[in-house]
Amino acid sequence: MSFRDDTAQVHIFQPFQANFTKQGLPKTHFLSKAFFFPLVASVVLSATGCSRDSLNRTSVQGTVLINGESVASGNIAFSAKPGTACPSIGGPIKDGRYSIPQKDGPVPGNFTVTISATKLIPGKIKDQFGNETDGMVPQSLLPAKYDRLRGGKEVLETKISEGKNIIDFELND
Numbered sequence: 439m440s441f442r443d444d445t446a447q448v449h450i451f452q453p454f455q456a457n458f459t460k461q462g463l464p465k466t467h468f469l470s471k472a473f474f475f476p477l478v479a480s481v482v483l484s485a486t487g488c489s490r491d492s493l494n495r496t497s498v499q500g501t502v503l504i505n506g507e508s509v510a511s512g513n514i515a516f517s518a519k520p521g522t523a524c525p526s527i528g529g530p531i532k533d534g535r536y537s538i539p540q541k542d543g544p545v546p547g548n549f550t551v552t553i554s555a556t557k558l559i560p561g562k563i564k565d566q567f568g569n570e571t572d573g574m575v576p577q578s579l580l581p582a583k584y585d586r587l588r589g590g591k592e593v594l595e596t597k598i599s600e601g602k603n604i605i606d607f608e609l610n611d
Contacts, residue, residue, distance in 0.1 A: 493524055493545050498603040499537040502553060504579055505610055508534025512555030512579075514607075516598070522547030531555065544598050551594035553607060555579040581611045 498516070502509045514536045515528035523545045529538045531553070538544070561575035578585050583592040596605050 494600065495540050495543045495545055496598060496600055496603055497538060497540040497543045498598060498605060499535070500604050500606040501534050502531050502536060502555070502606075503534065503608040504555065504581065506608070509553075509555045509579065510534075510557075512553060514554075515552045516544050516549040516596070517552065518544070519548040519550060519595075522549065528552075546598055546600050548595065548597050551596055551607065553580065553584070553594065553609070581609050583611075584609050 502512065502514065509531050510533065512531040513528060514531055515526055516538075517526040518524060526549075527538060527542060527544050529536055529542075556576040556578055558574040559577045561573065562570045563573035563575060564570055578587065580590070582588050583590045584594070594607065594609075598605075
């Protein structure tokens with residue numbers, strides 16, 4: 439909007455006249471969310487060397503036993519220790535077995551291993567208002583020394599080599 443008098447032309451700023459986002463950027467700005475996040479992710483992955491095309495990934499599989507019994511279901515994660523090229527990978531444990539194929543697998547190196555396994559038991563559940571009701575709550579199946587949520591300090595570590603890796607874990611009290 440503008441008006442003219444004898445001495446000057448004055449423009450009145452009307453911010454809602456243009457098509458702007460809440461952040462004040464035009465909606466056609468080249469750094470839109472659809473463009474910006476994939477760009478940042480590709481730059482970060484390239485900088486850290488975690489491109490799937492450039493890594494010498496390996497497969498890893500094995501069994502997980504707790505006190506001699508197969509873990510019915512859970513998760514396993516391999517977190518790279520300093521000096522290993524790519525941060526972490528993981529997968530499900532089903533019927534005591536896990537398998538991570540080469541295309542998703544780790545690179546050779548040293549890793550810290552985290553295993554989680556729970557079962558549902560009857561217990562009290564709090565809703566969003568703080569009211570307690572009867573329900574099923576998760577209980578960790580890990581021996582206390584491996585369960586960080588219960589103060590466990592035991593750390594599982596492994597070395598992954600080139601080629602196929604078979605690594606079994608037996609956690610005992």
